[in-house]
Amino acid sequence: MKRRILLVDDEVNVRKALSTSLRKAGYDTKEAASGAEALEQIGQYEPDVMLLDLRMPEMDGMETLRRLKQAKSAQPSVIMMTAYGSANDVMEAMRLGAYDYVQKPFDLTQVKQVVAKALKPETGDEEGTMRPSQEEQTDCPGYLVGLSPAMQEVYKLVGKVSMTRATVLIQGESGTGKELIARAIHSNSPRADQPLIPVNCGAIPEKLLESELFGYERGAFTGAVARKPGLFEAANGGTLFLDEVGELTPSLQVKLLRVLQERTLVRLGGVEPIPIDVRIIAATNRDLQERIRLELFREDLYYRLNVVPIQMPPLRERKDDIPLLIRHFLTKFGRETGKEGCYLSPAAVELLNAYHWPGNVRQLENTIERAVVLASGPAILPEHVQLQLEETRKASHEAKERRGLQFEDRTMKDIISEVEKEAITRALQREKGNRLRTAKRLGISRSALLYKMDMYAIDVSEE
Ligand SMILES: Nc1ncnc2c1ncn2[C@@H]1O[C@H](COP(=O)(O)OP(=O)(O)OP(=O)(O)O)[C@@H](O)[C@H]1O
Numbered sequence: 001m002k003r004r005i006l007l008v009d010d011e012v013n014v015r016k017a018l019s020t021s022l023r024k025a026g027y028d029t030k031e032a033a034s035g036a037e038a039l040e041q042i043g044q045y046e047p048d049v050m051l052l053d054l055r056m057p058e059m060d061g062m063e064t065l066r067r068l069k070q071a072k073s074a075q076p077s078v079i080m081m082t083a084y085g086s087a088n089d090v091m092e093a094m095r096l097g098a099y100d101y102v103q104k105p106f107d108l109t110q111v112k113q114v115v116a117k118a119l120k121p122e123t124g125d126e127e128g129t130m131r132p133s134q135e136e137q138t139d140c141p142g143y144l145v146g147l148s149p150a151m152q153e154v155y156k157l158v159g160k161v162s163m164t165r166a167t168v169l170i171q172g173e174s175g176t177g178k179e180l181i182a183r184a185i186h187s188n189s190p191r192a193d194q195p196l197i198p199v200n201c202g203a204i205p206e207k208l209l210e211s212e213l214f215g216y217e218r219g220a221f222t223g224a225v226a227r228k229p230g231l232f233e234a235a236n237g238g239t240l241f242l243d244e245v246g247e248l249t250p251s252l253q254v255k256l257l258r259v260l261q262e263r264t265l266v267r268l269g270g271v272e273p274i275p276i277d278v279r280i281i282a283a284t285n286r287d288l289q290e291r292i293r294l295e296l297f298r299e300d301l302y303y304r305l306n307v308v309p310i311q312m313p314p315l316r317e318r319k320d321d322i323p324l325l326i327r328h329f330l331t332k333f334g335r336e337t338g339k340e341g342c343y344l345s346p347a348a349v350e351l352l353n354a355y356h357w358p359g360n361v362r363q364l365e366n367t368i369e370r371a372v373v374l375a376s377g378p379a380i381l382p383e384h385v386q387l388q389l390e391e392t393r394k395a396s397h398e399a400k401e402r403r404g405l406q407f408e409d410r411t412m413k414d415i416i417s418e419v420e421k422e423a424i425t426r427a428l429q430r431e432k433g434n435r436l437r438t439a440k441r442l443g444i445s446r447s448a449l450l451y452k453m454d455m456y457a458i459d460v461s462e463e
């Protein structure tokens with residue numbers, strides 16, 4: 001069956017030119033002289049693509065597009081056409097859900113290319129295309145995605161500990177889902193209808209954190225005009241989630257240890273011990289053993305927290321979960337942005353599968369969100385997948401600081417790439433971005449250096 005194209009323009013000559021050219025290319029076409037006429041025809045004609053002029057008397061192209069998107073009718077891919085293209089028009093049209101944009105006077109070959117591109121998604125998926133997941137439940141907040149053996153182990157532990165009030169220590173790199181697991185433990189526990197109170201121990205200055213956690217009596221310090229119970233008390237009967245627990249200062253470590261041992265606390269400026277019944281879940285992306293060795297973290301506190309350890313596997317060690325996560329995030333962001341039909345082209349999928357995800361699930365989530373926003377049509381192509389360098393470099397730097405270069409479950413190519421990229425980046429920094437001296441230092445040619453910088457998206461400017 002021929003694919004149908006609706007041509008909407010107030011100028012008859014433009015319609016005729018398009019019609020002749022597209023019919024020759026094997027498409028079926030129909031013409032509409034105004035936006036209103038176009039909207040009327042869509043119901044019966046059900047076009048696959050609509051070429052829509054922006055400037056038309058009465059209802060202009062933008063308004064037509066807006067009404068089309070609100071209508072319950074068939075939704076063709078819309079290609080906007082205009083003689084006076086401005087950045088604002090382009091952005092507005094894309095925001096309203098146009099597939100693409102061509103400028104008049106147009107080259108008919110280019111129009112045919114854009115039409116062909118707009119039609120491609122409908123011709124059946126190429127092998128390797130990835131679409132949003134269909135299951136509804138993946139949409140609820142806190143839903144955990146991942147069926148890899150490593151995640152199954154985590155789920156089992158969550159199931160086992162949630163019925164107890166044992167203290168849990170969740171360790172893992174940034175973005176691996178530590179907070180999500182803490183929430184899962186709480187919501188599967190008998191305390192689920194009591195509060196779960198998260199505290200980020202790394203983000204609050206020591207003095208403030210102390211009064212936040214333990215509360216204070218009136219007059220405990222200047223400004224303490226009334227008694228205030230702390231977060232421990234607020235979490236009574238429920239769960240306190242101590243995030244970034246590795247950042248606690250030595251004096252707060254002592255205080256926390258005391259609460260864990262005695263199950264009571266004394267407010268700042270107070271004398272009476274207050275009994276508390278709080279389940280503690282702590283999390284950190286630091287290597288606590290290492291911090292103990294450096295005498296930055298108390299060993300006795302570590303044992304008190306580490307009653308049940310849960311180790312979150314990094315994403316690169318459970319690559320089987322990547323496709324599931326991609327589908328999950330496609331659904332999520334497709335829905336949020338009104339681009340439900342979004343799917344990943346096979347080349348984009350390949351890119352995501354090959355990457356080593358130093359920022360783990362969070363980075364994958366951000367990458368898909370950005371790609372959904374950047375894609376102008378339903379297809380997400382490699383150019384929409386930006387594996388942001390800054391984020392990557394920072395995360396991999398942090399990761400390396402923590403655990404050295406990781407060899408397990410990685411291909412040789414992957415490992416070598418990481419080392420190579422790191423070496424080039426450092427040499428560039430040392431040579432203040434000077435390409436020639438960097439190449440000399442590394443014993444490669446300048447063109448080889450430029451090639452590799454391009455390949456690894458290394459971006460160090462020349463001073
Ligand atoms: N298994 C998963 N399924 C679905 N979403 C996940 C999963 N793991 C993580 N996420 C998502 O990734 C993001 C990061 O997760 P989370 O905040 O739990 O990580 P974290 O380990 O606490 O990171 P950080 O150490 O940086 O605080 C969140 O938006 C979370 O919803």
Ligand SMILES: [Mg+2]
Nearest residue numbers: 178179243283
């Ligand atoms: Mg966290």
